[in-house]
Amino acid sequence: MNKSSSYVPKGLYPFKTKLIISLALIVVISFYLLSSIKTESFIIDFFMKVPNVFGLVGDFFPPDWSYVNQVWPKLFETIHMAIIATTIAVIISIPFSLLTANNVTTNTWIYQLMRFLLNIVRTVPDIILAVVFVGLFGIGAFSGIMALIIFAVGILVKLMSEVIETIDMNPTEAIRASGGNGLQTISFAIIPQVLPQFISFSLYVFEINIRASLVLGLVGAGGIGQLLNKEINFMNYPAVSTIIIIVFIVVVIIDYISGKLRGGLI
Amino acid sequence: MIEFRELSLIYPNGTEGLRNINIKINEGGEFVVIVGLSGAGKSTFIRSINRLVTPTNGALLVENEDILKLKGKDLRRLRTKIGMIFQSYNLVKRSTVIKNVISGRLGYTGTFKSILNIFSKEDKLLAYENLKRVNIEEKLYNRADELSGGQQQRVSIARVLTQKPKLILADEPVASLDPPTSHQVMKYLKQINQEDNITTIVNLHFIDMAME
The missing domain is CATH 1.10.3720.10 (MetI-like)
Structure with missing residues (x-):
């Protein structure tokens, strides 16, 4: 009854699909890094400069009624x-x-x-x-x-x-x-x-x-x-x-x- | 009198609509029924008469005038004389019944006046009287899409009457209606044909209804 199969599927997607997705991911990440380096803007700066943000927002308050x-x-x-x-x-x-x-x-x-x-x-x-x-x-x-x-x-x-x-x-x-x-x-x-x-x-x-x-x-x-x-x-x-x-x-x-x-x- | 002489029509996509049609229809109150399978060319035949389609060969005479060459103003003058009733009623659904009916007067009304909805007292009276003839005058200010199929077709008959046509073309006027309503609509068409002496050409695909 339990006929053992000789073939075990390796993954849920065919090899070709995996390859394409991996390549696409690498391409997207490289473009992102390239753009960041070229423009010298890194998203991490946002967190570094949060104190500045609070400082400026502070200037806006209280509104001048x-x-x-x-x-x-x-x-x-x-x-x-x-x-x-x-x-x-x-x-x-x-x-x-x-x-x-x-x-x-x-x-x-x-x-x-x-x-x-x-x-x-x-x-x-x-x-x-x-x-x-x-x-x-x-x-x-x-x-x-x-x-x-x-x-x-x-x-x-x-x-x-x-x-x-x-x-x-x-x-x-x-x-x-x-x-x-x-x-x-x-x-x-x-x-x-x-x-x-x-x-x-x-x-x-x-x-x-x-x-x-x-x-x-x-x-x-x-x-x-x-x-x-x-x-x-x-x-x-x-x-x-x-x-x-x-x-x-x-x-x-x-x-x-x-x-x-x-x-x-x- | 309407006369088809060797009339043929080939659509731009190559479909043959009509081939060498020769027929004479006398005016003065004839009631002509054209029966045929769908795709046989009934619609093409009927739409040639008011030039909603243009035949490619032959001659088509309405009151001894070849209408195939008519353009612009002359074509509109021909169309005011010919009323048309459609399978899908072709009312403007968002407009009121009376506005749909009075649109039958457009061919007689100046562009500027009609855009401002200015119609003469006689036109408005005529529109109302025609609604009365098809027993739907109480729906005067209803929107057309609030009416049932049979009622909409009656409104479209009133629109055609308001045009005061010499000829009525009806292209499958009852194909979207149930049998009792169909009979009622056909009864109005026949009644108008007899009382007003308007030549009427009707397309049907039921033999039994054509026999009546």
Whole structure:
């Protein structure tokens, strides 16, 4: 009954798999070590410099609450920038998202051209856009708004064209069959299908714009980021921590409200 | 009058949709049923008439006009005269019933007005009257996706009527419905055909229903 087997499997994986995994591990570790040596940054430094971290964090406390009154105007400027930029970006992105959806723009040349243009727009980081516009229009909120518009259009068009590409095309056939023209087909058969997602994405882009406009301030593109940058340069750390706390609270509140609104839409 | 002369259609992928079709359909209230297996070319036949597909050879005359060369505005003018009913109803599911029905007026309404949803009083009355004809007027403000299949097909009949067509094409109008609902929908189609004298061409794949 107990016929003894002459072959005992050596491991749970074949030899070849083990070899490949071992080699991959060696390669990853060597690249890691090479990168660390070349940049002279070792993760162990974090633990060596922990006292420094505590020292700096200590400078931030206690927050300077008397500074709050200087924060409000700039905070509202940030929100205004996000509102203006989002509104304009939403309007601009409607035609562009239709042009980058392959079920609406059936002409391959136009479709590929529009996609190419929007891919280029998306590869430019928001901070670079801000640097460029500050160079063109000078320091201030206007440059920030311009940068945010382009940044937001890039995101919105990408998200929206993908939604448009997944819609049910049968109703568009019915509208065309009853003699409707292109714009009528879009407004009667396509817009109703994508409107909830479109509003939802617009709110989402508004959230992103609020956060992005903080960073843009660092290069002089208006809003509360500019104030933050100034106080960091003056090493006025208690004021910096006041700004950070207020921004944190405001961003959380806006994200919460917008999240609730979006939840109700879909 | 609709006349197919030596009409052929070969799809871009090489599939032959129609081969040398010759047929005359008189206007003035004929009720024509086309029966055939799926893949036989019934849909291609019916979709040629309003140019949702374009035949590759021959001539297709609607009211003595060869429609194969129509483009843009002329094509839309032809399509406003021809109503179409689909197997999958093709309503805009997120829109209300009345908005779906009034979309039958798009061919007669300016682009700008229709985008802003401005329709004349007569158009709105017509849409409502047509909903009444298919006994679904109480669902006026319901969203189309809240309706059952049979109700949706009735809404799509009301949409076609609102178009005031001279010809109705129905491409497998009852293929997604159960037998009692199918009979009801066919009854409405026949009733409209008789009362309004609208020539109707219907695709079916059931012989028994075609015989009725």
